[in-house]
Amino acid sequence: MTTEANAEQEPQPQALPMSEFAQQPIRRKRKPLLLFAAASIVVVLVTVLTVVLTTAGSTAVNGTLTLLCDMQCTKSTADGYDGYTDLSDGSQVTLVNESGRVVATTELHRTPGEQTKIVAGMWVRTFTFTFADVPSAERYGVHVGNNNRGTLWKDADEAERAGFQLSLGS
Structure with missing residues (x-):
């Protein structure tokens, strides 16, 4: 019986030698x-x-600076305008956040070919500035010119929406 029982069993696979087994890929x-x-x-x-x-x-914050002169705003030898030697095309403008940390700088720019206007007997010269890629803050302050000039503050929403409008002169 043992021989007949063994004959009916399925043939067993032959064991591979270790060297052949190691070469078989594992799927x-x-x-x-x-x-x-x-x-x-x-x-x-x-x-x-x-x-x-x-x-x-990040967002952009824009602004304008208007100089009001009691005589024609002419360029002086000090590279500024009469009475405003610290303000001219290329002057630095600084933007600070609520803690007073500088978050952006830019420069004042005149529109090429723009003429000085006379409004109510005052000579008016206008500059523009743009701070690009400004990080978020609760409020911003803008400063232009020498250390005697203050910083104008606005909440962030207003500064981003309306920008800064600065005016100097009498």
Whole structure:
């Protein structure tokens, strides 16, 4: 009986020698693992981009500076305008946040070819300035010219929406 019972059994696979066994590739299902890894990377990238774009909140803040002169605003030898030697095309303008930390700098610019206007007997010269990529803050202060000139403050919403309108002179 033992010989007949052994004859009906299925043939057993032959054991491979160790050298042949080591060379056989191990087949695993890698496709689900790769899909999971790719999906995880996409989720992380989307999360990082969302955080950066929503928290960075950089914006632009614009403004104008109007000089009112009791005589024609002419360029003086000190590279400024009569009575305003610290203010001319290219003068630095500084933007600070609520803690007084400088967050951006730019320069005053005249419109090329713009003529000085006379309004109510005063000579008027106008400059513009733009701070690009300003980080978010609760409020901003703008300073232009020498240290004797103060800083004008606005809450962030108003500064971003309406900008700064500075005026100097009598």
